Amino acid sequence: MSAWIGAWVSIVGHMSVKRRPTLHDVAALAGVSHQTVSRFLRGDPTVGADTLGRIKAAVDELGYRPNLTARAMRTRSSGVVAIILPGWTGPERTVNAACAEAQSLGYQVEIVIGVDEDPVALSRLATDILARGQVDGVLSVTPLTIKTGDGGVVVQTDEFDHRLRSVEAVAADEITMEDLVDRLAAMGHRDLFHVAGPQDWWSAQLRRSGYLKACDRLGIRSHGVFDGPWDPETGVEAVRSLPDDTPVTAVVAASDHLAVGVVHAAVHRGWAVPEDLSVTGWDDITLVRYGTPALSTVRVDRETSGRHGMRRLIAAIRGEAEPDPMAAAPTEIAFRETTVPPRKNAVIGQED
Amino acid sequence: MSAWIGAWVSIVGHMSVKRRPTLHDVAALAGVSHQTVSRFLRGDPTVGADTLGRIKAAVDELGYRPNLTARAMRTRSSGVVAIILPGWTGPERTVNAACAEAQSLGYQVEIVIGVDEDPVALSRLATDILARGQVDGVLSVTPLTIKTGDGGVVVQTDEFDHRLRSVEAVAADEITMEDLVDRLAAMGHRDLFHVAGPQDWWSAQLRRSGYLKACDRLGIRSHGVFDGPWDPETGVEAVRSLPDDTPVTAVVAASDHLAVGVVHAAVHRGWAVPEDLSVTGWDDITLVRYGTPALSTVRVDRETSGRHGMRRLIAAIRGEAEPDPMAAAPTEIAFRETTVPPRKNAVIGQED
DNA sequence: TTGTATGCGTTATCAG
DNA sequence: CTGATAACGCATACAA
Numbered sequence: 176m177s178a179w180i181g182a183w184v185s186i187v188g189h190m191s192v193k194r195r196p197t198l199h200d201v202a203a204l205a206g207v208s209h210q211t212v213s214r215f216l217r218g219d220p221t222v223g224a225d226t227l228g229r230i231k232a233a234v235d236e237l238g239y240r241p242n243l244t245a246r247a248m249r250t251r252s253s254g255v256v257a258i259i260l261p262g263w264t265g266p267e268r269t270v271n272a273a274c275a276e277a278q279s280l281g282y283q284v285e286i287v288i289g290v291d292e293d294p295v296a297l298s299r300l301a302t303d304i305l306a307r308g309q310v311d312g313v314l315s316v317t318p319l320t321i322k323t324g325d326g327g328v329v330v331q332t333d334e335f336d337h338r339l340r341s342v343e344a345v346a347a348d349e350i351t352m353e354d355l356v357d358r359l360a361a362m363g364h365r366d367l368f369h370v371a372g373p374q375d376w377w378s379a380q381l382r383r384s385g386y387l388k389a390c391d392r393l394g395i396r397s398h399g400v401f402d403g404p405w406d407p408e409t410g411v412e413a414v415r416s417l418p419d420d421t422p423v424t425a426v427v428a429a430s431d432h433l434a435v436g437v438v439h440a441a442v443h444r445g446w447a448v449p450e451d452l453s454v455t456g457w458d459d460i461t462l463v464r465y466g467t468p469a470l471s472t473v474r475v476d477r478e479t480s481g482r483h484g485m486r487r488l489i490a491a492i493r494g495e496a497e498p499d500p501m502a503a504a505p506t507e508i509a510f511r512e513t514t515v516p517p518r519k520n521a522v523i524g525q526e527d
Numbered sequence: 528m529s530a531w532i533g534a535w536v537s538i539v540g541h542m543s544v545k546r547r548p549t550l551h552d553v554a555a556l557a558g559v560s561h562q563t564v565s566r567f568l569r570g571d572p573t574v575g576a577d578t579l580g581r582i583k584a585a586v587d588e589l590g591y592r593p594n595l596t597a598r599a600m601r602t603r604s605s606g607v608v609a610i611i612l613p614g615w616t617g618p619e620r621t622v623n624a625a626c627a628e629a630q631s632l633g634y635q636v637e638i639v640i641g642v643d644e645d646p647v648a649l650s651r652l653a654t655d656i657l658a659r660g661q662v663d664g665v666l667s668v669t670p671l672t673i674k675t676g677d678g679g680v681v682v683q684t685d686e687f688d689h690r691l692r693s694v695e696a697v698a699a700d701e702i703t704m705e706d707l708v709d710r711l712a713a714m715g716h717r718d719l720f721h722v723a724g725p726q727d728w729w730s731a732q733l734r735r736s737g738y739l740k741a742c743d744r745l746g747i748r749s750h751g752v753f754d755g756p757w758d759p760e761t762g763v764e765a766v767r768s769l770p771d772d773t774p775v776t777a778v779v780a781a782s783d784h785l786a787v788g789v790v791h792a793a794v795h796r797g798w799a800v801p802e803d804l805s806v807t808g809w810d811d812i813t814l815v816r817y818g819t820p821a822l823s824t825v826r827v828d829r830e831t832s833g834r835h836g837m838r839r840l841i842a843a844i845r846g847e848a849e850p851d852p853m854a855a856a857p858t859e860i861a862f863r864e865t866t867v868p869p870r871k872n873a874v875i876g877q878e879d
Numbered sequence: 880t881t882g883t884a885t886g887c888g889t890t891a892t893c894a895g
Numbered sequence: 896c897t898g899a900t901a902a903c904g905c906a907t908a909c910a911a
Contacts, residue, residue: 195658195660195904197903197904197905198904198905198906199904207881207882208881208882208883209882209904209905210881210882210883210905210906210907211880211881211882213905213906213907214881214906217906221880221881222880222881223880223881226880226881238658240655240658240659240660241659241904241905242600242659242660242903242904242905243659243660243661244596244599244600244605244660244661244903244904244905245600245660245887245903245904245905245906246904246905246906247596247661247887247905248594248596248597248600248887248888248889248903248904248905249886249887249904249905249906249907250887250905250906251887253596253661255637255661267619271640274638274640275640278640283637283639283661284637284638284639285607285635285636285637285638286626286636286637286638287635287636288623288626288627288630303592306547306592307592307593307594307595308547308592308594308595308596308597308888309595309596309599309605309607309635406813407813407814407816407817410817411817432813432814435814435817435818436817438817438819439817439818439819439821442819448819461758461759461784462759462784462787462814462815463814464759465759465762465763465787465788465790465791466787466791466818466819467790467791467794467800467818467819469791547888549887549888549889550888550889551888559897559898560897560898560899561888561889561898562889562890562891562897562898562899563896563897563898565889565890565891566890566896566897569890573896573897574896574897575896575897578896578897593888593889594887594888594889595889596887596888596889597887597888597889597890597903598888598889598890599889599903600887600888600889600890600903600904600905601888601889601890601891601902601903602889602890602903603903660904
């Protein structure tokens with residue numbers, strides 16, 4: 176380690192400056208030429224046994240690490256991909272999985288957070304990032320208006336990519352939501368309300384249409400759909416929008432955050448959850464499992480989505496064929512403590 | 528835009544390949560030499576007026592964007608900094624603020640998530656990242672064993688950096704915790720329990736010692752301290768560890784996630800919150816504000832910490848002086864619905 | 880099996 | 896004010 180430091184120190188004027196060892200330093204120390212070292216580093220088998228030993232020793236002694244910037248310039252690929260987000264919170268699970276996948280495929284991940292959530296602005300941002308030439312591709316978790324950038328690839332997560340999903344996959348959220356409403360109906364609920372989230376998210380659209388379709392098919396009364404950002408406050412406002420004598424017995428929220436707001440506002444209005452009002456969320460985030468009452472929700476496999484999105488991106492960068500779709504864990508509805516048969520109907524049906 | 532595309536397309540063999548325009552392309556089109564263009568791009572004032580106009584036109588027509596990789600190789604600085612994390616969840620607010628600050632200072636942010644939470648492993652990771660030469664510096668939100676890397680700078684967030692905090696700042700978490708226990712004592716609580724989080728986090732240590740000091744000073748009985756990861760499940764286990772006839776009237780948790788688990792387990796044990804058991808958290812995450820009951824917690828200004836950490840990092844990279852400490856929003860204790868005077872004591876004191 | 884020469888796109892030095 | 900020329904560190908045809 177001391178020899179290593181020593182090798183890095185060069186004297187410039189009156190002050191010493193660390194200089195990172197290069198291929199040439201290694202070559203000089205090993206007594207070979209620089210591209211023999213280059214071959215060694217790339218694992219080329221056409222390197223003599225004792226040359227190999229000398230190079231290895233030199234690399235160790237100097238603590239040499241290849242300069243990835245220089246390599247990137249020469250190979251025109253940096254080994255880093257960007258993930259573009261409309262904000263930090265929200266797609267954490269997807270992003271986390273995508274990061275892990277990228278790292279296991281040998282890519283670094285650069286996170287870019289757009290200040291503006293507008294798809295057009297984010298698309299421009301993606302193009303800019305690509306044009307700067309520091310990343311090989313961009314993965315977006317939200318809808319973008321472009322698919323390929325100049326000198327790079329842009330891929331969207333399955334979750335939000337209309338074009339790429341098979342017909343069955345497209346319908347997944349919608350069908351799951353229909354299923355959820357079916358189950359609520361089977362419990363006896365006849366009067367529902369939907370808190371739908373921002374409608375420029377495709378998943379929000381799907382859940383909404385699944386809700387409406389199921390209501391229609393089952394002859395269930397929907398007393399409204401409330402749009403808004405993925406935020407508890409939206410759920411609060413949704414509940415506030417309900418009249419005191421609302422016949423609604425269950426609120427179907429398009430996300431857990433929304434649902435938490437719904438429960439909060441309902442309780443503060445004097446409506447017991449789930450006795451007076453059942454509530455469902457979507458995502459199965461960790462915290463709501465420990466809520467009181469524990470939220471009924473939909474467990475979604477975001478990890479697979481994030482992993483697969485990244486895999487597709489990297490395949491595209493490498494010019495490989497589109498990877499096979501990954502088998503996602505089945506989406507399942509977790510009925511916990513916020514859903515029970517409606518009291519109102521039971522009373523009406525039995526005694527009143 | 529069409530001219531732009533046209534300029535990028537070159538024919539290689541039988542297939543057309545997009546080629547990004549370079550400085551030379553711009554120079555050729557403008558009829559000047561390439562480093563006159565370079566000067567123009569860097570805002571050098573020593574560029575003639577009409578040359579400037581011609582270059583500007585050429586840049587626009589070609590849609591030229593400087594190649595940051597090439598620039599990085601030449602200037603030995605990439606304009607990207609890495610944030611190294613022991614996992615995705617946890618320091619979101621800090622990271623979010625740090626990202627925003629970096630972007631406003633003209634830096635890109637690369638996120639690196641260590642699979643291993645071990646400080647030594649993370650330190651090695653940081654050194655590796657720096658050695659690759661693609662980032663100018665590394666910001667860590669957890670304790671690291673190194674401070675400077677080779678050819679780069681490593682800075683830790685205030686929150687976790689023992690060395691850098693002033694004496695007063697060091698004591699902040701501890702004092703706040705003492706304050707919290709004071710307030711609980713003032714409510715009448717005499718029997719407490721602490722869920723402390725992982726003790727290799729400095730902040731967890733501080734909160735713990737603040738708790739113990741206050742108990743000691745006030746003559747309050749602490750019925751135990753329970754360590755574990757920042758996870759609701761730790762809170763659950765902590766409550767399970769309590770005997771049925773525990774005299775504890777309040778549980779002080781070192782984080783909101785922990786506290787949520789505590790509330791959940793208490794309720795499932797038949798202990799009403801807050802009537803039988805008061806609970807406090809730490810962080811003021813959005814969701815717990817909407818919990819039922821809404822969690823009493825400590826509001827911490829993580830944004831300033833993240834922003835300032837990034838500012839210090841970038842100052843160090845640029846060789847500037849350590850920036851002045853930023854005024855953080857004061858930490859405040861938010862008593863909400865999970866804290867009330869203890870029923871047991873009140874009954875004993877008044878009638879029994 | 881190994882060495883020589885060249886270029887990636889930019890910035891920097893030094894002439895003109 | 897502008898232009899030729901030389902790096903930056905690496906990879907890769909091509910020659911030895």
